[in-house]
Amino acid sequence: MGVTKIDSYSPSVLTLSEVFKALGHPARLAIVQYLIDKGTCICGDIVDELPLAQASISRHLQELKNAGIIKGQISGTSVCYCLSDAHLNAILTLINSINLSIPKSCCDDECTS
Amino acid sequence: MGVTKIDSYSPSVLTLSEVFKALGHPARLAIVQYLIDKGTCICGDIVDELPLAQASISRHLQELKNAGIIKGQISGTSVCYCLSDAHLNAILTLINSINLSIPKSCCDDECTS
């Protein structure tokens, strides 16, 4: 995160920003959307889905787990992941359903730059 | 973002992950929460609120603007910022109202590590 002054923020802001940060990478968001669609996955499912090495997928899954977004259950040699919180599922489908429609220059006529 | 393979994701995943990424820093989330509370701010308001230099606050405001989360309107020597999308406000208050309750180890008894 660069050189963030992590001690200067409230715990709730820190926790919530960690959740957003975890969702703020396209690979991890794609994993979450896969879970919204299919319910569960194992690491290999995502390896087949995204153009990343197995080690990289595993790292992304760990980060989602650390942020509390997914949880994993060991099942034989594999680990079955799912969304850890029903609220999160609701939030994400809500966000997806909304027309975010964010043009890169939202207000060129009234903004500084 | 390190070495992300940015060409391998759908535009919607990329856009949405950029929004999350922008919210994924405590200073920027604190700015957004300030805007939810007060409606508007100028750069100096946030400089008084957070323990960061003016240059750093300005950079964070630019990033929120680039992600389409806030917009700014020039007013004299200052720039008045506000949330750019009513939906976003709704999403954020929703998220804040939900008991996210994300323990760091959500499922130690069933997880790999």
Next chain:
DNA sequence: ATTATATATCGCAATATTACGATAAATAAT
């Protein structure tokens, strides 16, 4: 026991982020 399968971790290189002071730019006030 050996081999196959699945996931996690290590070590490294490339890149991105963060923060700061200094400075530029642009309007407002005297």
Next chain:
DNA sequence: ATTATTTATCGTAATATTGCGATATATAAT
């Protein structure tokens, strides 16, 4: 015109993130 005031940008150093191959670990199958 000069001086404040406010925000944006530049340059730089410190740190974090990302991705990969290689390897470790752990269960399942033969």
